[in-house]
Amino acid sequence: MQSLSVPSPSPPVLTSRERAVANKKAQEEALARISPNTLYIALWIRSDPPQADDFHWGYYFHTDSSGGIQYHVKGLNAGWITDHGREGGIFKSNFLCVLIQIATIPAVKHRQLDQIMRSRDADLNSIPNVTCRVWLTTILGQMIEHGLVRCSRVDALERECKDFGNQYSGGAQRNEQPRPVVTSRLCT
Numbered sequence: 809m810q811s812l813s814v815p816s817p818s819p820p821v822l823t824s825r826e827r828a829v830a831n832k833k834a835q836e837e838a839l840a841r842i843s844p845n846t847l848y849i850a851l852w853i854r855s856d857p858p859q860a861d862d863f864h865w866g867y868y869f870h871t872d873s874s875g876g877i878q879y880h881v882k883g884l885n886a887g888w889i890t891d892h893g894r895e896g897g898i899f900k901s902n903f904l905c906v907l908i909q910i911a912t913i914p915a916v917k918h919r920q921l922d923q924i925m926r927s928r929d930a931d932l933n934s935i936p937n938v939t940c941r942v943w944l945t946t947i948l949g950q951m952i953e954h955g956l957v958r959c960s961r962v963d964a965l966e967r968e969c970k971d972f973g974n975q976y977s978g979g980a981q982r983n984e985q986p987r988p989v990v991t992s993r994l995c996t
Contacts, residue, residue, distance in 0.1 A: 831985045835899035838986030842870045845915065847957070848907040848989075849944065850878070850898070851973040858905075858977035861970045865941045868898050868907060869921065879925040881943045887933045888943070892925065899987055905980040906972050906988050910965070910995040911957045924950045941966070959995045968994055 822830065848870070851863040866880025875896035881888045898904065913921050925947060928935060935946055945966065951957040959965050969992075976988050 831983075834985040835897065838899050838989065839875065839897070840873055842989065843912070844870060844872050845913050845918075846870045846909055847911040847913055847921070848909050849969050849992075850880075850901075850907050851905045851969060852901070852903045853905050853973075853977050853980045854903070856981055858981050860974050863905065863941075863970070863973045864903075865944045865969075867925065867944065867947070868895065869913065869925075870898075871918070877922070877925075879947075881932060881938075881940050883939075888938050888940075890926070890929045890932060892929075899985070903980060904987050906976045906990060908969050908972055909989065909991040910959065911951070913956060917956060920954065921951070921956055924954065924956070957995060959992070961994060965992060965994045968992060 846869075848868045850866045850868045852866075854862050854864055864880070866878060868876055868878050870876040875894065875898065877892065878895040878898065878901075879892045880890075882891050895901075898907070927950060928943065928946060932938060932943065935942060945962055948957060948959075948962055948965075952959055952962070972988075972990055980987065
């Protein structure tokens with residue numbers, strides 16, 4: 809007796825508008841799933857196709873269900889500038905690759921966190937060999953020193969972040985939604 813196989817139905821082809829609506833819904837749901845007071849390292853891909861270990865680095869501090877604060881620096885002509893501010897849709901951010909949770913910050917420490925994040929704004933370009941990654945690790949050292957982030961090996965954390973970024977960069981290139989949110993195994 810011969811068995812007949814029934815072909816699986818193909819997924820429906822969505823219009824651009826339907827894809828945009830589905831993406832927006834996925835982004836909003838992902839934002840709602842993030843716990844308040846959580847601090848992330850955010851990685852963005854910088855090229856198409858993505859290159860291994862090549863990311864723009866920044867912080868995202870999720871404060872409440874409507875969003876949080878993005879802290880990062882950008883290269884501008886001969887130097888670097890800060891670009892900190894309220895972020896209501898981190899998952900809508902172009903080329904976002906992955907969010908890596910590194911800490912939970914209690915409400916009584918929010919002001920201290922903000923002060924540390926901005927502590928090098930006035931002398932940003934005096935940080936030796938400054939890049940977005942170098943700035944991030946400089947700030948990370950201060951957060952570790954003040955007990956906001958518990959991580960004993962910054963170099964290992966950097967490698968872990970790059971590995972997550974490499975793992976998810978193809979999805980970022982294809983604009984898969986929502987972007988992944990993972991937790992560092994090195995930060996307690």
